[in-house]
Amino acid sequence: MGSISKYIARKLFIKNRVKPTKGVLPMVMTNDLIGQSIILNGYYEKDLVSTIFNAFDFDPSNYNCLDVGCNIGNHAVQFKDHFKKVSGFEPQKRTFKILTLNTEHYDNVNVYNFGLSSSPGEFTLNIPFANSGGGSHVALPSEKHFYTENIELKVYDDEFDEEIAFVKIDVEGNEVDVIEGMKKTIEKYKPIISFEYNRDQKNEIIKLLNTLGYTNFFKPKSHFMNKVIGSNNLYPPKKLEEINMPYKKDCSLLTTYHNDSKFRLKIN
Template structure:
């Protein structure tokens, strides 16, 4: 009955329904899954997983980035492939299947890549997503990913907690080698969200970036600074001629709201504290080949925000 309530079309907001759910069912009882339609695709949503819950509440997690990618692909003369490195629940992959010619979703966690494959089997109309059940890095090897919390988006290869937490053995493929096997005709954009492993992914796909020169969005936190050492250390992971920007999630203008899908793009400053431009301590850097046109902001006011 509670599941039906969450799925029914009622004159109350989804946020209100989730608020009621929290009061009547504890997180400690485990996953609570409902069926949801996202980008025309029927998917299961675990309401107690942060990324999946955002899909339910806001029609997409990191909506500012989704809309940026949508707008970027609209500016391209032709589509191109999208690489989703760290696909997690399929938030970006499913969204980008509407705009990219082909989407490769790299996700090493078994329960997540099996979930994605089940979604694709049950939604045959989404035929341009291919799930790759491994991580990308510098070399071919196996390693462990640590499930630090119940939130699947926090699982990490490099963040090894002091206390005992569940861990999972995963496969890591050398990035350029794995992408050569896929043999994409073109790659327009790459998204990398791998909880501190970004440095190793970028090292592993150097030839790919040189060949295709895609736009790259990658997560950035204070711990990433230590792995790069300096801005020059980060820049060296990219071919010559790349410029660096970032999303300003503070509210660079009055009505900015990332959950509504608004974004502003500003110049990247390596020395600026990450929390100065990002919520939650994680920023998103945009590496773009010089001379490539890309969107810089998106804002559509509600009716009550229009002033005559």
């Protein structure tokens, strides 16, 4: 009975997947959370990315953006259609090979096989086989199956100086270190910043952003039907809403902008 169930599930999975088209990532890890979402939906967090970009109060096509924690390129490939240039940073060696394949045909996407931090050096990363995006420098007691890699870290401000309009940071709890390493760039160009908000550094990252002039924070507004049925994902977000800090719940991406910047959000 188990074999029959697996066969039916596999057939349904294949039947309902998104068919490959121009712009859809061609290479994924099928045993990975992000890869499975891409196969089914075309992109991972597609609605979330669209919600953020629809709130831009400027034309991003003349500006550059950064994807810090690029993974296999899911977000970078979405960003390429909106920005003049996308720079992606992914320190994992195995993941970077797939990232290179997924971005090599796009002239406005540059990818780098190192991570960003507040100081340069090397780092040992524990990476779950079923969730490559969940790699962490700390032990993974809940993960039985993972491998380790030594990765390289660099300081953004030591390597680059160019105007950027938007930064996405998803680095599994190391967001503060990334921001510390690009403080000069942030202070100079005041980009919109979207960052993962679901680990122990919640208060620290908000405090750091506050010191840099970022005081208003926005999350995707949940559809009221999600609350009715007890799900956060069935009905995708359509717009952003401002939240009060401290905000206790986790959020895939919180977004903030500097009040004195030309890169701003329009919130209805």
